[in-house]
Amino acid sequence: xxxxxxxxxxxxxxxxxxxxxxxxxxxxxxxxxxxxxxxxxxxxxxxxxxxxxxxxxxxxxxxxxxxxxxxxxxxxxxxxxxxxxxxxxxxxxxxxxxxxxxxxxxxxxxxxxxxxxxxxxxxxxxxxxxxxxxxxxxxxxxxxxxxxxxxxxxxxxxxxxxxxxxxxxxxxxxxxxxxxxxxxxxxxxxxxxxxxxxxxxxxxxxxxxxxxxxxxxxxxxxxxxxxxxxxxxxxxxxxxxxxxxxxxxxxxxxxxxxxxxxxxxxxxxxxxxxxxxxxxxxxxxxxxxxxxxxxxxxxxxxxxxxxxxxxxxxxxxxxxxxxxxxxxxxxxxxxxxxxxxxxxxxxxxxxxxxxxxxxxxxxxxxxxxxxxxxxxxxxxxxxxxxxxx
Amino acid sequence: xxxxxxxxxxxxxxxxxxxxxxxxxxxxxxxxxxxxxxxxxxxxxxxxxxxxxxxxxxxxxxxxxxxxxxxxxxxxxxxxxxxxxxxxxxxxxxxxxxxxxxxxxxxxxxxxxxxxxxxxxxxxxxxxxxxxxxxxxxxxxxxx
Ligand SMILES: [Zn+2]
Numbered sequence: 328x329x330x331x332x333x334x335x336x337x338x339x340x341x342x343x344x345x346x347x348x349x350x351x352x353x354x355x356x357x358x359x360x361x362x363x364x365x366x367x368x369x370x371x372x373x374x375x376x377x378x379x380x381x382x383x384x385x386x387x388x389x390x391x392x393x394x395x396x397x398x399x400x401x402x403x404x405x406x407x408x409x410x411x412x413x414x415x416x417x418x419x420x421x422x423x424x425x426x427x428x429x430x431x432x433x434x435x436x437x438x439x440x441x442x443x444x445x446x447x448x449x450x451x452x453x454x455x456x457x458x459x460x461x462x463x464x465x466x467x468x469x470x471x472x473x474x475x476x477x478x479x480x481x482x483x484x485x486x487x488x489x490x491x492x493x494x495x496x497x498x499x500x501x502x503x504x505x506x507x508x509x510x511x512x513x514x515x516x517x518x519x520x521x522x523x524x525x526x527x528x529x530x531x532x533x534x535x536x537x538x539x540x541x542x543x544x545x546x547x548x549x550x551x552x553x554x555x556x557x558x559x560x561x562x563x564x565x566x567x568x569x570x571x572x573x574x575x576x577x578x579x580x581x582x583x584x585x586x587x588x589x590x591x592x593x594x595x596x597x598x599x600x601x602x603x604x605x606x607x608x609x610x611x612x613x614x615x616x617x618x619x620x621x622x623x624x625x626x627x628x629x630x631x632x633x634x635x636x637x638x639x640x641x642x643x644x645x646x647x648x649x650x651x652x653x654x655x656x657x658x659x660x661x662x663x664x665x666x667x668x669x670x671x672x673x674x675x676x677x678x679x680x681x682x683x684x685x686x687x688x689x690x691x692x693x694x695x696x697x698x699x700x701x702x703x704x705x706x707x708x709x710x711x712x713x714x715x716x
Numbered sequence: 717x718x719x720x721x722x723x724x725x726x727x728x729x730x731x732x733x734x735x736x737x738x739x740x741x742x743x744x745x746x747x748x749x750x751x752x753x754x755x756x757x758x759x760x761x762x763x764x765x766x767x768x769x770x771x772x773x774x775x776x777x778x779x780x781x782x783x784x785x786x787x788x789x790x791x792x793x794x795x796x797x798x799x800x801x802x803x804x805x806x807x808x809x810x811x812x813x814x815x816x817x818x819x820x821x822x823x824x825x826x827x828x829x830x831x832x833x834x835x836x837x838x839x840x841x842x843x844x845x846x847x848x849x850x851x852x853x854x855x856x857x858x859x860x
Contacts, residue, residue, distance in 0.1 A: 468728045
């Protein structure tokens with residue numbers, strides 16, 4: 328590991344979090360959503376637009392660029408922009424790069440945001456829009472295969488076949504996360520579900536049912552990042568960025584190492600842990616990217632919380648429930664709170680470490696892991712380790 | 717009574733790129749080709765300019781048998797694109813000719829695939845100099 332990455336540990340902090348409501352039809356532009364979430368996050372931090380020196384987002388051509396948001400909020404000459412092309416896999420890399428810019432002194436305070444009309448305007452599942460732009464698409468789309476639920480269902484089936492993972496494991500995960508959402512006023516889905524409800528939900532692409540899939544959501548979420556020094560004088564208890572990693576992994580289609588049951592997270596996790604000087608046993612709460620139920624199960628393995636192939640039984644044991652050994656997706660996750668393409672996971676991790684998560688608060692939470700899409704559709708992922716300041 | 721499965725919706729034609737144009741042309745002629753590195757002889761798919769093992773650019777096409785084993789499959793039941801009303805199966809095949817390489821295709825079997833099942837490619841002509849590669853079980857060929 329590069330020595331400078333160790334120096335980066337705990338140098339920056341998340342000091343503000345802002346949301347718009349999560350809905351099925353926001354009725355406004357993603358630019359409007361972005362501005363609302365950013366102003367809310369600044370207000371939470373006790374800062375104003377005049378303090379913002381940088382703006383960062385990720386998007387797939389569907390949302391407001393920093394170069395539009397800056398002028399829309401009257402920001403004079405921000406010194407740092409990041410407009411990262413990409414989906415959920417880069418969601419945490421955006422915050423990681425913002426933190427590097429802050430640590431390097433390029434910008435003292437940066438706001439990271441994601442604004443998305445993923446139900447009313449731009450549906451990630453492909454309905455009503457063109458095919459994704461990637462050379463791999465030509466080998467898949469002619470067979471009627473291109474939507475993320477199809478792709479993840481394919482990987483989930485491989486895991487079921489290789490390790491004996493069961494539909495009931497996926498179901499237990501959906502049930503557990505819904506129970507968390509019941510305690511979250513922000514969540515879109517707050518009616519409890521049972522394993523029978525899960526098993527009775529309609530097929531999307533076998534082995535996935537409707538309740539394996541995250542919620543298509545309109546909404547925005549923003550995070551304010553600044554130096555750890557400045558964070559100490561601000562309104563909210565700081566949450567330190569102890570580790571911030573992003574990187575590679577293999578294509579699941581080529582490269583001679585294709586294993587559809589392991590993700591890029593398996594390669595990234597050791598670097599992330601070393602950077603923060605922490606390990607799986609130190610983590611009190613985890614927000615694991617849950618575009619689909621299966622993605623949580625494979626990440627529990629690849630981030631080292633259980634052995635390879637044991638993710639399903641680990642969930643079924645109750646370990647990921649609020650009162651379990653490792654509470655996971657305490658807000659309900661993308662499955663039940665809403666889907667803001669990764670950023671609401673980081674926001675929930677911050678909330679847990681501040682101790683302001685209300686009825687779903689994990690007592691004594693001091694270290695949190697938050698992760699991006701683990702690198703299935705494109706071979707890249709990213710993650711953050713956060714610590715109570 | 718086994719369920720009848722439909723075919724994937726037609727109409728989404730591949731968009732070859734400069735690396736893959738010749739591969740699609742060979743497939744249209746019912747040849748399944750992979751690239752073989754001139755330097756280290758590693759086979760690779762999908763088509764790319766560089767060998768990922770020795771990072772050299774010299775290679776040639778190698779026609780191989782489209783054969784492999786079932787790594788995974790889905791039964792699609794939601795019309796993600798227009799014209800897809802029936803359930804259809806998409807299979808992920810581990811290629812025998814290229815170690816560590818997976819390929820997607822349509823399913824040409826009467827029953828659902830099985831994990832690890834031996835399969836062979838079936839060319840499906842789509843008109844206008846285009847063929848796709850679907851997969852079917854090979855076991856009924858094997859005479860014990
Ligand atoms: Zn080579």
